[in-house]
Structures are given as C-alpha cells and as structure tokens.
Amino acid sequence: MNPLLGLGSLRRVPTESRPLVRPGTVPAGIVHIGLGAFHRAHQAVYTEEAVAAAGGDWGIVGVAPRSTAVVAALQAQDLLFSVSDVSAAGTTARVIGAFAGARAASADPDAVVALLADPAIRVVTLCVTEKGYRLDPATGRLLDDPALDADLRGDRPPTTVPGMLFRGLVARSRADAGPIAVVSCDNFSANGRRTSGMLEAAFARAGQDDAWLRANVRCPGTMVDRIVPASTDASRAAAAAVLGVRDEAAVYGEPYRQWVIEDDYPAGRPAWEAAGAVLTDDAGPWERLKLRALNGVHSGMAYVGVLTGRATIADAYRMPGVADAMRRFVAEDIAPSFTPPDGVSVVDYGDSTLERFANPAIAHRTIQVAMDGSQKLPQRVLETIRDRRAAGAAPRWAALVVAAWMRYARGVADDGRALDLDDPLAAEIRAAVAAAPPTPEGLAGALFGLTAIFPAEMAADETVRDLVVDWLTDFDKHGVEATLAGIG
Ligand code: CS2
Numbered sequence: 001m002n003p004l005l006g007l008g009s010l011r012r013v014p015t016e017s018r019p020l021v022r023p024g025t026v027p028a029g030i031v032h033i034g035l036g037a038f039h040r041a042h043q044a045v046y047t048e049e050a051v052a053a054a055g056g057d058w059g060i061v062g063v064a065p066r067s068t069a070v071v072a073a074l075q076a077q078d079l080l081f082s083v084s085d086v087s088a089a090g091t092t093a094r095v096i097g098a099f100a101g102a103r104a105a106s107a108d109p110d111a112v113v114a115l116l117a118d119p120a121i122r123v124v125t126l127c128v129t130e131k132g133y134r135l136d137p138a139t140g141r142l143l144d145d146p147a148l149d150a151d152l153r154g155d156r157p158p159t160t161v162p163g164m165l166f167r168g169l170v171a172r173s174r175a176d177a178g179p180i181a182v183v184s185c186d187n188f189s190a191n192g193r194r195t196s197g198m199l200e201a202a203f204a205r206a207g208q209d210d211a212w213l214r215a216n217v218r219c220p221g222t223m224v225d226r227i228v229p230a231s232t233d234a235s236r237a238a239a240a241a242v243l244g245v246r247d248e249a250a251v252y253g254e255p256y257r258q259w260v261i262e263d264d265y266p267a268g269r270p271a272w273e274a275a276g277a278v279l280t281d282d283a284g285p286w287e288r289l290k291l292r293a294l295n296g297v298h299s300g301m302a303y304v305g306v307l308t309g310r311a312t313i314a315d316a317y318r319m320p321g322v323a324d325a326m327r328r329f330v331a332e333d334i335a336p337s338f339t340p341p342d343g344v345s346v347v348d349y350g351d352s353t354l355e356r357f358a359n360p361a362i363a364h365r366t367i368q369v370a371m372d373g374s375q376k377l378p379q380r381v382l383e384t385i386r387d388r389r390a391a392g393a394a395p396r397w398a399a400l401v402v403a404a405w406m407r408y409a410r411g412v413a414d415d416g417r418a419l420d421l422d423d424p425l426a427a428e429i430r431a432a433v434a435a436a437p438p439t440p441e442g443l444a445g446a447l448f449g450l451t452a453i454f455p456a457e458m459a460a461d462e463t464v465r466d467l468v469v470d471w472l473t474d475f476d477k478h479g480v481e482a483t484l485a486g487i488g
Pocket of ligand 1: 187224225226227228295298299368369370376
C-alpha cells in the first residue's frame with residue numbers, strides 16, 4: 001500500500017504535484033471556519049498561489065465547527081492535502097502546503113476565540129453553508145435560536161458560527177488586536193452585507209456596544225465558484241494514483257474556478273489577484289449571475305434528477321428535455337431579471353455552465369445539491385421570480401424549479417420510492433406536507449405558506465401559484481420524466 005501523505009513522504013510525490021510553498025513555513029494570517037471540501041479546493045488553492053507569487057504571512061488555520069475527522073486526517077498528514085482537477089481529459093493533482101494549523105471547535109472550543117484575538121490573524125474566511133449563519137432565509141434576520149443565545153451569554157464555549165465570531169471579536173477588541181476582515185465564501189445574496197448584519201445583530205442581542213465592531217471589522221462580499229463534489233473512495237484512489245501516496249484528506253473538483261472579491265480588507269490580504277481572482281468594488285452583479293444562472297439551474301436539475309432516479313447532475317443533464325428546459329429558464333426568466341456584470345452575456349454564461357454540469361468525470365450527486373432547499377431557493381430562484389413579477393412577466397421555468405422542489409418535499413419519487421428530506425426546516429416542511437390536501441393546489445398552498453422561505457407577496461401572487469400548480473398537475477398526471485420529455 002502507498003505510504004500516507006506527509007512531510008516525510010512528499011519526496012515521493014511527482015515534482016509537478018508538490019506544493020508551491022514550503023509546507024510549514026507560511027506563518028498564520030487567515031482563520032478559515034468550515035473545513036469542508038469546498039474551501040480546500042477553492043480559497044486554499046488561491047491563497048497558496050497568491051503567497052507563492054507575491055509572498056505574505058497568509059498561512060491558513062482551518063477550523064472545523066463540528067467535525068473532528070477532517071482535522072485528525074489533516075494533522076496525521078502534517079496539514080498537507082491534495083486537490084485534483086478532474087475532467088474527461090484526465091486527472092491532475094497538487095498538494096497544498098499553505099495550512100498553518102487545523103482545529104476542531106468541538107474538541108478545542110476556545111481555540112477560535114483565541115485565534116480571533118491574535119493580532120497575526122487579519123482575515124477570517126467562512127464556508128459554513130447558508131444555514132451556518134443562523135439567518136432567516138426570507139428576511140436575512142438573525143434567528144431566535146437557543147444555542148446562539150447561550151453562545152451570546154457566554155456561559156459555555158460557543159458552538160454556533162455567529163456565536164464563535166461574536167465571542168472571538170469581543171476578545172479581539174479587548175486584546176486591542178487590530179482590524180480584521182470577515183469574509184463569507186458561501187452562496188447567498190449580498191453575503192458581505194448579510195455577514196455584517198449578522199455580526200451587528202449578534203452584538204445587539206448580547207447588549208454589547210458595537211463601536212469597535214463598526215470601526216474595525218469589514219465584511220467584503222464575494223462570489224465563489226467551483227464544482228466540488230463530496231470526496232469518495234474512488235476519488236481518493238484516483239488522487240493516490242497520481243500522487244504515489246495515500247491522501248485521506250484529498251478533494252477533487254472541476255478544472256474551472258472563479259473568485260470575485262470586494263476589495264475591502266482593513267489589515268491587508270493575500271495577493272489573490274495573482275492567482276486569478278477578480279477584485280472589484282461591487283460583487284453584486286457577479287453574485288446574482290452565479291446564484292441565478294448557475295446555482296438556480298443546478299438546483300432545478302437536482303430536484304428533477306432526484307425525482308427521476310438520476311444519481312448525478314451529469315445523469316440529470318442527459319435526461320430528455322432537461323437541458324432544453326434549463327436553457328429556456330436562463331434565456332426567458334433569468335437573463336431579463338437583472339443587469340449582469342459589464343460585458344457578460346447571461347445566455348452564454350448559462351451555456352458554459354451547462355457544459356460544466358455535463359462533465360461526466362464529476363460525480364456530483366443530485367441528492368447533495370438537493371439538500372437544504374429552504375436555504376437555497378430564495379437567492380437561487382425566488383429572487384428571479386420576484387424580479388420578473390415586478391416587470392409583469394410570468395416566469396414559467398423558474399416555477400418549474402419551485403414545483404420540482406415541492407414535489408421533492410412531498411417525499412415521493414416518480415417510481416414511488418420515499419425520498420429523504422435533508423433540510424434545517426425539514427420538520428416544518430413535513431408538517432406542511434402532512435396537513436396539505438392531496439392535490440397540486442393543496443401541496444402548493446401548504447408550502448407557499450412557509451414564510452421562512454416564501455415572501456408573503458409571492459405566496460399571495462396568483463400568477464406564480466398557477467404556474468407552479470400547472471407543473472405539479474403535469475407531474476401528477478404524467479410523472480416528472482414524461483413532463484420534461486414533452487416540453488415544447
Ligand atoms: C451546488 C453548489 O451543492 C449545491 O447546492 O449548487 O455547491 C455548486 O456546486 C457551487 O456553488 C459551484 O460553484
């Protein structure tokens with residue numbers, strides 16, 4: 001068996017797959033919260049390339065809020081892990097050496113607080129998924145949440161992300177450790193503004209004066225993009241074949257990546273532009289482009305895929321009618337719904353996105369993309385509907401995605417299989433479905449009543465409801481598969 005990746009085995013790794021920096025030599029400057037695959041395959045790669053090109057003390061200390069396994073795996077490998085680029089042309093891999101530490105918040109609960117109070121740390125990045133922010137998806141307001149309240153009271157180590165940030169930033173202000181940027185790398189609208197709103201609301205709820213926060217903490221918005229499925233035994237074996245060593249923390253993704261960053265860092269940042277990131281004053285147009293024309297389409301394909309037994313997004317793409325429906329979703333509903341970044345054609349962007357989804361080497365599971373729909377639909381689909389309705393249009397394809405989500409939420413696939421609902425609002429969604437009359441109108445009425453997902457104005461909009469009910473009626477009569485195959 002191959003030896004495990006680590007400082008001692010690095011010489012076995014082919015030269016072109018070795019880190020761009022000397023592992024263990026880049027002093028910590030960034031704390032990253034959320035050690036899932038996405039961070040390792042995205043910001044960690046950009047940061048290593050930036051440091052290799054332009055220097056700087058920007059080593060990353062990764063913090064896993066819940067899991068301990070990823071931290072144990074990284075520590076066993078001297079904080080090294082590989083990132084593979086996978087396409088029909090084959091696999092290339094590179095080991096990343098930019099990590100300066102890895103901590104499990106559940107095992108070492110005060111670590112984040114101490115790190116945020118350290119003047120060497122000048123940037124905090126977050127990949128904690130939409131639900132990690134504890135914000136109401138429809139309004140963006142901080143949720144009433146007993147775990148968060150306990151974190152804010154401070155009578156035990158913090159467990160929630162806003163709680164950790166609150167306690168860490170208060171400790172930083174007391175230590176006079178200087179300004180810092182808190183940077184959301186998650187897929188939701190105005191992620192910078194929502195993050196600063198989350199921090200302000202946490203300070204207010206705790207009765208903490210926020211003068212230091214306002215003067216010292218900036219929350220630049222970002223748009224992050226790279227398809228990074230969950231790692232599997234097969235993906236780890238493919239990485240080992242390229243590297244010549246075993247890597248239990250290996251991640252893989254498509255070759256494509258993009259990062260658009262608002263340039264507002266009060267204590268400096270890595271030269272991410274040297275790694276291809278786009279620095280801007282306003283990430284908003286990029287964010288809308290990506291959330292609507294990539295993630296909205298992705299969610300649509302995930303729900304129809306799950307309902308028709310397609311395991312991966314690439315499988316769903318090949319299902320008759322799906323690519324056509326998604327192209328029309330982009331052209332007829334999404335493109336007219338907002339002003340894209342200068343020089344960008346939304347339709348062309350949508351076409352290249354569909355090509356990325358078709359990559360057969362990326363086994364992105366439909367069930368993974370389908371999860372947390374309550375948190376995803378608002379910015380991915382409902383904002384498109386809101387903007388098209390404001391213009392007097394009837395967004396039929398966006399309604400298709402909502403109907404597919406509702407059918408998925410109902411919990412039964414086309415072939416009668418029961419579907420599991422993985423969503424922080426699963427209990428509320430299940431209760432609404434259970435109370436609904438067994439008709440398309442009944443299902444739509446019950447689910448539109450979930451105010452954490454659907455704004456009241458949209459729930460009361462008969463045009464939207466009719467569009468959704470029409471699709472649900474077709475699904476009932478013909479099944480999802482035949483409905484899509486028959487779109488004209
Ligand atoms: C996906 C995203 O899981 C999901 O919901 O839509 O993770 C998607 O792969 C990325 O945002 C691509 O950048």
